[in-house]
Amino acid sequence: xxxxxxxxxxxxxxxxxxxxxxxxxxxxxxxxxxxxxxxxxxxxxxxxxxxxxxxxxxxxxxxxxxxxxxxxxxxxxxxxxxxxxxxxxxxxxxxxxxxxxxxxxxxxxxxxxxxxxxxxxxxxxxxxxxxxxxxxxxxxxxxxxxxxxxxxxxxxxxxxxxxxxxxxxxxxxxxxxxxxxxxxxxxxxxxxxxxxxxxxxxxxxxxxxxxxx
Numbered sequence: 228x229x230x231x232x233x234x235x236x237x238x239x240x241x242x243x244x245x246x247x248x249x250x251x252x253x254x255x256x257x258x259x260x261x262x263x264x265x266x267x268x269x270x271x272x273x274x275x276x277x278x279x280x281x282x283x284x285x286x287x288x289x290x291x292x293x294x295x296x297x298x299x300x301x302x303x304x305x306x307x308x309x310x311x312x313x314x315x316x317x318x319x320x321x322x323x324x325x326x327x328x329x330x331x332x333x334x335x336x337x338x339x340x341x342x343x344x345x346x347x348x349x350x351x352x353x354x355x356x357x358x359x360x361x362x363x364x365x366x367x368x369x370x371x372x373x374x375x376x377x378x379x380x381x382x383x384x385x386x387x388x389x390x391x392x393x394x395x396x397x398x399x400x401x402x403x404x405x406x407x408x409x410x411x412x413x414x415x416x417x418x419x420x421x422x423x424x425x426x427x428x429x430x431x432x433x434x435x436x437x438x439x440x
Contacts, residue, residue, distance in 0.1 A: 228271075232279040233303075233399045240271055240302040247300060263310060271302070281306075293394055303342055303398040336364035337383065338410055339401035340374040344421075350400035351430040357396075358387040361428055369426035377404065377418065379411055 229241040242250075250267060268290075275281040286306035293301040341347040347369065354360055365382030376403065384390070404410050422429045 228274070228424075230275050230278045230281075232281060236307060237277060237303065237305045237399070238275055238281045239395075239398070240304065242300040242302075244299070256301070267392050269274065272304075275304075282362065291398055294434040301395060304401070316392065336379070336407050336411060337379070338379045338407045338414070339378045339397055340404055341378065344376055347376050348430055348434045350397060351427045351434070354393065354396060354398070355431050357392050359387075360393070363387050363390060363393055363424060365372055366424065367426045367428075368420060368424070369422040369430075370414045371421050372414055372418035374402045376421065377414055379407075379414060381411075 228243075228248050231239045231241070233239055244287070271284050272281075281304075283304075283306055286289070287308045289307070291303040291304045291305075293303070363384055364380040366380070368379045368381075370377045370379060387393075
């Protein structure tokens with residue numbers, strides 16, 4: 228099991244095939260909100276605190292779970308705000324049930340929220356290192372909506388050689404939005420288009436600070 232502290236409020240936990248076998252879990256059982264999966268998650272949080280100093284007591288949590296085609300299982304955990312509930316164990320279990328998210332790797336449309344435009348630019352510059360990333364999706368549109376920025380990817384090539392790296396890297400900068408198809412229509416109706424066609428390429432061309440140094 229690998230623990231990575233992405234920033235002050237976000238970590239990534241990666242379990243390989245052997246970890247899953249040792250703990251007798253799979254993606255579906257973990258997403259079931261059973262008592263066993265909650266106990267396992269709480270144990271992971273305790274281990275994360277010991278190994279990378281990621282304290283979750285009294286914080287609200289958001290969990291994104293991703294099953295990779297190579298058998299690895301990735302959890303991205305974000306903490307925010309503080310929960311007034313002093314019963315930490317019960318509090319965490321409740322938050323696990325409410326906040327866990329499941330990314331559909333077979334979807335041909337995905338939307339990610341970025342808290343700031345800088346977060347999107349940092350992601351765009353980082354992902355430019357991937358092989359032929361421009362062809363991952365037919366359309367990459369950046370919207371502004373209610374003080375956040377949303378990258379809408381449509382026509383995703385789920386067979387692309389860099390698709391797994393995209394799913395892994397993007398969670399370091401943005402947050403997956405549930406019900407992408409429905410929310411996508413909301414963005415088209417109420418959001419403001421900031422960059423259309425290939426938003427990532429446009430961002431790199433105009434806001435790649437590395438090129439300007």
